[in-house]
Amino acid sequence: MNELNALIARFARIGATEDGGVCRLTGTAVDKEARDLFIREIVDRGLTPKVDAIGNLFGVAILAPESADVVLTGSHLDSQPTGGRYDGVYGVLAGLLAVQAVKERCAANPGAARRNLAVVSWTNEEGARFQPSLTGSSVFTGALRLQDAYACVDGEGIPLGEALSAIGYRGTTQLDQNPVRYVEVHVEQADSLEKSSADIAAVSESWTTRKISVMFEGEYSHTGSTPMALRRDALRAASRAIEALYQEVANENAGAHAAAARISVYPNSPNVVAGRVRVWFEVRHEDEAVVSAISDRFLRRIERESADVRVGLSIAADEKRLGTALDPDGVALVLSAAADLGYKALTLKTSIGHDALALQRCVPSSLIFVPSQGGLSHNPREFTAPEALDKGYAVLTEVLWNMVTAKG
């Protein structure tokens, strides 16, 4: 599968960072460059390109009557600022090649296909520049209204809708067929497969995630002259909250994951006590009750601790993404395809959001993992060996062939 590796290397040059990683944020010039290349690859392979209103890109193979249902496969081309070369782009490019392979197998087996097949790249999966994440797939399912997605702003106040227009990817075409299945192959971004020396995971379900963005409101004053007792320092309150989150996760001792990784400070000048600070917090666990216990206790604690330093707080956003069970038939299909190919496979729960989880809301969806070295992701050193990527591609192709040709 040298073609897959060559394609991954080619896309890795678009937005390449000096440390070997990729920075390809939604709606930027490098996002446009990657989209342009992907559309060219779609056309060159005889697939029909489509760009919808939120900028999701499709490459459709008509294998059955044009009005027949469609099976979708794909992932995303955007990355984190400190992204690696595999997260997302692997699923898009493996999907592209798998669609081509299934199309060729259909040509050799006339009448076998009962469904059409399309590769897709979803807009702004990462949620790095624009929050929330999973934007394109959520608009596709109707979970997020198009106008609300357009209105999401980046750190500079630029709306997603404008950013998409600026790069020419606020599209006007749509997928014409009814989607009946979605399959995504992705690097694991954790080390379960590596630790088990397994090749393939069929993801059975996801953890629950609560994302809470908190605004801390203090008062601007001069850092040089304001007595310590009179300060209302929003950055101090935010700092205490960040440490409190770690402590509450440790207190619960249930293996939850939590983070505070984005902060906005105003005026962020060395000599003005910060008057307004926003922090993006998240708590994740497979058990929703654990997420609620930690996050509710955390919120009560930071409200109390902020009041102690005379800083007010308000909740700017609070979203709970419930754990989602992926389609069980899809899990069985993935395990069966891996077994047929002689690969070691297992089922996993994932702690991370993926487009497949958004799609599952209205289309039976499947998520296939291949190992990530050291579990490292959102890091320039993210790595999966070419042979491991090939195994994921092979399983994907078999699963798609099965879905396209299955009766009933």
Added chain:
Amino acid sequence: MNELNALIARFARIGATEDGGVCRLTGTAVDKEARDLFIREIVDRGLTPKVDAIGNLFGVAILAPESADVVLTGSHLDSQPTGGRYDGVYGVLAGLLAVQAVKERCAANPGAARRNLAVVSWTNEEGARFQPSLTGSSVFTGALRLQDAYACVDGEGIPLGEALSAIGYRGTTQLDQNPVRYVEVHVEQADSLEKSSADIAAVSESWTTRKISVMFEGEYSHTGSTPMALRRDALRAASRAIEALYQEVANENAGAHAAAARISVYPNSPNVVAGRVRVWFEVRHEDEAVVSAISDRFLRRIERESADVRVGLSIAADEKRLGTALDPDGVALVLSAAADLGYKALTLKTSIGHDALALQRCVPSSLIFVPSQGGLSHNPREFTAPEALDKGYAVLTEVLWNMVTAKG
């Protein structure tokens, strides 16, 4: 002194914020607008405008032989993002009117003047957009090299030299006369005068300030999948350090001031554990030994506490501004002028940096305070009553008259 209030109101419209404050950062379009207006005011009053290489603006009154020494008065036109209407601009405009008043008195008293007189606005006193602060006055005294000042970058990486060129204020003229005295009038930005019901303070000396910028180095990883024990979260380490600074100041219990008001987080994306965070810390006290005790203990503590969470740290900048005694003759002159005018005056130490403190390095300098309501500054609600501003202007004018006409 209705003219002073009218001028202050006119400048407050340049960069006015919705909440009644002023945001006039160095090298921006509103900085240019304020500079343009100031130059027009200089010319309209028959003074000679000069703009030096770092963008300091002078308005020179030739009262004595042109080659005679010059007395300087002024302050700064830049503000914090959450600035008030008085900080800096008051000293520039009171200085402008005082130069004009002294010039007229000299015209009425031919032969009285032994020195020339000039008003000055120093570039980037605040250090809000570009660090370090006191840039223009420090270049003027030679404490900061011009090339180093030009190379200071803002949060977007734009150098000060380019920003000054862009607004047309990288000047080519210089003050021709030898400066022998500098006098600055400023709002107190603290509440000592208000508490004492006094009108005027002659500042005798400044506190020592240590400004330390620390880089925390962790590792980028996925917030969703990385187990808590494996994270190397630079934002967590920075948060612990911010709280530690408050605690170390409280432990010392010596009335020191300290702050962490500026932070830079990379990549600052909700789903990437922060790999690199820089925080600007400062510690201030009248006794240098207290500053050293707190800051040294703080640095040892955060090094240990960061290592506990597997985050490295390095010192990106470490500047100690030693407490400075202002010229004692100037203090006596200010107290004497205030007494002559029937105002209640006292001497004060200041915890805040001012251009007068930078100037004192090579020119005997004086700093005059008028009250600030509630001591509030770097805040849109900063306020000093017009009558209180007028008293400062009156003292300034008498002091300048004395300095311009004094023998020896």
